[in-house]
Amino acid sequence: MTESTPLAVELRGITKRFPGVVANKDIELRVARGEVHAIVGENGAGKSTLMKTLYGMHRPDEGQILVDGREVHLRSPNDAIAAGIGMVHQHFMLADNFTVLENIVLGSEPTKGGRLDRATARRRITEISDSYSLGLEPDALVEDLGVGDRQRVEIAKVLYRGATILILDEPTAVLVPQEVDELFGNLAELKREGLTVIFISHKLDEVRKVADSITVIRRGTTVGTADPATTTARQLAEMMVGAELPTPVTRDSTVRETPVLRISHLTVPGGAGSRAVVDDVSMTVREGEVVGIAGVEGNGQSELIDAVLGLRLPTAGTVLLGEEEITDWSTRRRREGGVGFIPEDRHRQGMLLDAPLWENRILGHQTRPPAVKGAFIDRRAARTDTSRIMREYDVRAPGPNTPAVALSGGNQQKLIVGREMSASPRVLLAAHPTRGVDVGAQSVIWELLKDARAEGLGILLVSADLEELIGLSDTLHVMLRGKLVATVDPRQVTPEVLGGYMTGGHENAPAGAA
Numbered sequence: 001m002t003e004s005t006p007l008a009v010e011l012r013g014i015t016k017r018f019p020g021v022v023a024n025k026d027i028e029l030r031v032a033r034g035e036v037h038a039i040v041g042e043n044g045a046g047k048s049t050l051m052k053t054l055y056g057m058h059r060p061d062e063g064q065i066l067v068d069g070r071e072v073h074l075r076s077p078n079d080a081i082a083a084g085i086g087m088v089h090q091h092f093m094l095a096d097n098f099t100v101l102e103n104i105v106l107g108s109e110p111t112k113g114g115r116l117d118r119a120t121a122r123r124r125i126t127e128i129s130d131s132y133s134l135g136l137e138p139d140a141l142v143e144d145l146g147v148g149d150r151q152r153v154e155i156a157k158v159l160y161r162g163a164t165i166l167i168l169d170e171p172t173a174v175l176v177p178q179e180v181d182e183l184f185g186n187l188a189e190l191k192r193e194g195l196t197v198i199f200i201s202h203k204l205d206e207v208r209k210v211a212d213s214i215t216v217i218r219r220g221t222t223v224g225t226a227d228p229a230t231t232t233a234r235q236l237a238e239m240m241v242g243a244e245l246p247t248p249v250t251r252d253s254t255v256r257e258t259p260v261l262r263i264s265h266l267t268v269p270g271g272a273g274s275r276a277v278v279d280d281v282s283m284t285v286r287e288g289e290v291v292g293i294a295g296v297e298g299n300g301q302s303e304l305i306d307a308v309l310g311l312r313l314p315t316a317g318t319v320l321l322g323e324e325e326i327t328d329w330s331t332r333r334r335r336e337g338g339v340g341f342i343p344e345d346r347h348r349q350g351m352l353l354d355a356p357l358w359e360n361r362i363l364g365h366q367t368r369p370p371a372v373k374g375a376f377i378d379r380r381a382a383r384t385d386t387s388r389i390m391r392e393y394d395v396r397a398p399g400p401n402t403p404a405v406a407l408s409g410g411n412q413q414k415l416i417v418g419r420e421m422s423a424s425p426r427v428l429l430a431a432h433p434t435r436g437v438d439v440g441a442q443s444v445i446w447e448l449l450k451d452a453r454a455e456g457l458g459i460l461l462v463s464a465d466l467e468e469l470i471g472l473s474d475t476l477h478v479m480l481r482g483k484l485v486a487t488v489d490p491r492q493v494t495p496e497v498l499g500g501y502m503t504g505g506h507e508n509a510p511a512g513a514a
């Protein structure tokens with residue numbers, strides 16, 4: 001790089017403190033114009049805080065932000081956008097019942113005589129779509145789009161606002177392998193056009209494949225940069241955590257005869273007049289068995305889990321827990337009867353963000369120890385047990401009185417897993433149990449699930465992480481448009497083949513499938 005080409009982004013000595021925590025400490029980041037730059041680090045290392053600072057959502061306590069060599073003061077995302085910085089969040093923020101065009105312009109509509117100037121908007125969107133090969137259809141309804149397309153709409157929305165520096169927060173977490181390849185194709189295109197991409201990821205192999213350079217953050221501070229061409233995933237992990245990579249998966253079957261969960265012909269209706277979201281689904285989970293469900297998000301997996309948990313009413317079919325039919329039971333009774341639950345959206349279902357960790361520890365388990373003593377909430381026992389979970393599950397936070405909102409995403413997830421496992425469930429409904437957790441914590445959670453399985457726990461596992469599904473499952477079903485469309489052998493299937501079934505590329509199970 002010559003003196004005459006300033007860096008697209010330079011962060012000098014960025015420090016950001018929250019009460020009791022230094023989230024970022026003296027961070028240095030140098031991102032060249034036109035490169036794809038990855039940020040990696042274990043849970044709670046400070047990646048999101050740093051990106052939020054760069055997007056104007058946090059004000060740094062110390063340090064400087066330079067864009068194209070000039071210092072900027074970002075007080076809000078609007079300031080960031082004005083400086084050419086856009087962010088694509090992990091949870092898409094699109095309005096389902098609007099078209100692609102409407103979603104893209106929402107908030108920055110071109111107007112003509114006070115009304116939306118559709119012609120101008122359409123022209124610009126087509127230009128953006130063509131220049132970066134995004135393949136957008138401006139009039140399609142967002143609710144009809146798959147995950148990969150929705151992500152491209154989010155990217156287009158940011159480009160529409162004139163961003164030349166894009167921040168992507170764990171963009172591949174929700175994608176199947178084919179979609180990941182497409183996204184990487186899109187990123188290459190953005191790069192070719194001179195745009196700069198900064199992205200956060202926990203998937204080190206992917207990072208090595210797509211990034212031009214990598215910055216590693218550990219415990220709030222930059223520990224170094226790595227060249228993806230010459231650094232292995234193991235070396236990266238060691239820079240991040242100083243720990244070993246996950247151990248290879250053990251394949252000894254622990255499946256016993258006794259069924260713990262039997263779902264028969266379960267059907268859950270969709271909205272008024274639409275087709276069933278869970279359509280005549282039958283499956284059995286036995287003691288010591290992990291039954292995985294692969295599927296592109298939105299194909300009925302969440303509704304299936306909700307129905308087993310009693311959060312949604314089926315119109316047909318039955319659910320048995322052990323020998324007991326629980327189809328009409330309340331959620332609370334199911335939970336007390338031994339159904340554990342790791343929700344896919346921890347902010348909506350799994351946590352009270354403003355409440356302290358100890359309250360979150362007893363959430364959903366209020367009727368049994370350590371939550372109660374007689375008729376009262378036993379705060380002291382709840383706090384003590386929360387501290388135990390924090391130790392055993394490596395939840396990094398100041399203490400049991402810390403509010404959940406102050407934890408990084410991965411640490412919140414570890415607390416939920418610890419809470420659910422502590423209730424010794426008979427069957428665990430696990431939706432994306434390691435989403436957002438780093439490689440070290442992921443291997444810890446996998447080991448815990450495997451140990452529990454060996455002791456007889458039955459697990460119904462929904463995950464978008466195909467390595468996880470293949471690695472943990474004893475039986476693996478594929479769900480598409482509400483139906484189970486294939487059952488594959490996890491010891492033989494590859495992520496690519498699985499991705500094919502998930503997107504409807506194969507209509508039938510292969511010969512030899514279970």
Ligand SMILES: Nc1ncnc2c1ncn2[C@@H]1O[C@H](COP(=O)(O)OP(=O)(O)OP(=O)(O)O)[C@@H](O)[C@H]1O
Nearest residue numbers: 018023043044045046047048049406407408409410
């Ligand atoms: N709003 C907040 N209030 C208090 N502390 C916070 C807040 N946001 C983050 N923190 C703390 O800052 C630290 C860094 O968190 P951050 O979310 O940036 O980590 P991360 O690297 O993105 O982690 P993950 O991979 O788990 O998402 C953590 O200790 C977290 O508990």
